[in-house]
Amino acid sequence: MNPRIPDDVLSETTMQLLASSTLRRYLRVAREYGGALSLSEKLIENNSLQEEIVARLESLSQSLENEEERPAEEAEIALWLVALSDARVPIRKLLERWETYRASGLAWIRALAKRLISSGPLVSEEIEGLLGTFMQSLPAGMPEVEKDYNEPTALGQNEAALCIWLPNMFTHQHLEQKESMLFIIGMVVVILG
Amino acid sequence: LNKAFTIFIHMTNPPTQALPLSARNGKPISNSRVAPPSQQQLKLAEFSFRLIVAEATRLAPPSGLYNCHGLVFASRRANIPDIQDTLPIGDLLRWDGYLPIREQPVQVGDIAAYLDETGDVEHTGIVCEIDSMGIVPVIWVWSMWGGLGEFRHRATQSPYSQTIQYWRLQ
Numbered sequence: 001m002n003p004r005i006p007d008d009v010l011s012e013t014t015m016q017l018l019a020s021s022t023l024r025r026y027l028r029v030a031r032e033y034g035g036a037l038s039l040s041e042k043l044i045e046n047n048s049l050q051e052e053i054v055a056r057l058e059s060l061s062q063s064l065e066n067e068e069e070r071p072a073e074e075a076e077i078a079l080w081l082v083a084l085s086d087a088r089v090p091i092r093k094l095l096e097r098w099e100t101y102r103a104s105g106l107a108w109i110r111a112l113a114k115r116l117i118s119s120g121p122l123v124s125e126e127i128e129g130l131l132g133t134f135m136q137s138l139p140a141g142m143p144e145v146e147k148d149y150n151e152p153t154a155l156g157q158n159e160a161a162l163c164i165w166l167p168n169m170f171t172h173q174h175l176e177q178k179e180s181m182l183f184i185i186g187m188v189v190v191i192l193g
Numbered sequence: 194l195n196k197a198f199t200i201f202i203h204m205t206n207p208p209t210q211a212l213p214l215s216a217r218n219g220k221p222i223s224n225s226r227v228a229p230p231s232q233q234q235l236k237l238a239e240f241s242f243r244l245i246v247a248e249a250t251r252l253a254p255p256s257g258l259y260n261c262h263g264l265v266f267a268s269r270r271a272n273i274p275d276i277q278d279t280l281p282i283g284d285l286l287r288w289d290g291y292l293p294i295r296e297q298p299v300q301v302g303d304i305a306a307y308l309d310e311t312g313d314v315e316h317t318g319i320v321c322e323i324d325s326m327g328i329v330p331v332i333w334v335w336s337m338w339g340g341l342g343e344f345r346h347r348a349t350q351s352p353y354s355q356t357i358q359y360w361r362l363q
Contacts, residue, residue, distance in 0.1 A: 007240075011237055011238060011240040011241045012241040014237045014241075015245075015341070015352065016241075017339075018230055018235075018338075018340045019316075019340075019341055019352040019353070021261050021273075021315070021339055022274065022276075022279075022315065023277065024279065024313070025309065025315050028309070067231075069228050069229055069231035070227075070228055070229065070234050070257070071234060072233035072234045075237070103228075104228035104257075105228040107276055108276060111276040114277065
């Protein structure tokens, strides 16, 4: 068991995570209990701790890949993933690995990873870089647009860029609902490019 | 051929997949069925858990097949909503014809909805008994605590919020 999280907190967190019926509550529980231990602050102050925890989570991601029941390590994983994300440690690849696992025992961790990937600063920072590349690739004469990515979303890179490019036509939610339109727009961009 | 088709359907539709569910008004209800907690995970939760269940009665074992809303809205058949979904349970109650009780006393069969700090429903259960302690009613609720199992418990004795709103079928 990870020595940095006291057993009583792991027990309480496990119980509350198991009692959760929605991802919203699940995320709130992980954030509350991690916050009580100041996990994010500890990660920000200590780079070697970041490396140690990321290595630990990578190791767990390999050992639990095929779990068919919810593993005992779920609380530890949830606490650290949320803390790392809140501390803005770049863990997108780690989150994506958790998100791709299809073992039924990892359903909640998979959903959590997906939510963390799609939420707030993690996405915004990556979209900033992506947007620059994308705008440079556009032909002259394309309309100027405003950037707006306050809405948490789980868009892929191309979709995200298109979403920023066309904010007046689509919000992120609309984009999810109008996948066929997205395809058409994507084709137009490819042709114009 | 029929048998082969049945086997094919079973293989392509394992019991973890969602069921076709809809509310009274016909709106679809997202749902899923996930893995149960492992024995090690339950053991880890046990220390905190036993303090809460001291006065509760366990009615069914831990499960990944249904959650509290699955017990209330889907006869134990699925988790509602799907883990990835954000369906507001207040909306689902309305779709099914429930309205919040304003001034009437709570009665058996009402739905106890536990509200989080933002007013969203984080847990539901069914009122199964009402005792009286002097003039104060003691409300007992039958609910599924996530994947931890079903319990008959006092309304205010659970892992959930203490803000409880009661809803009644109209």
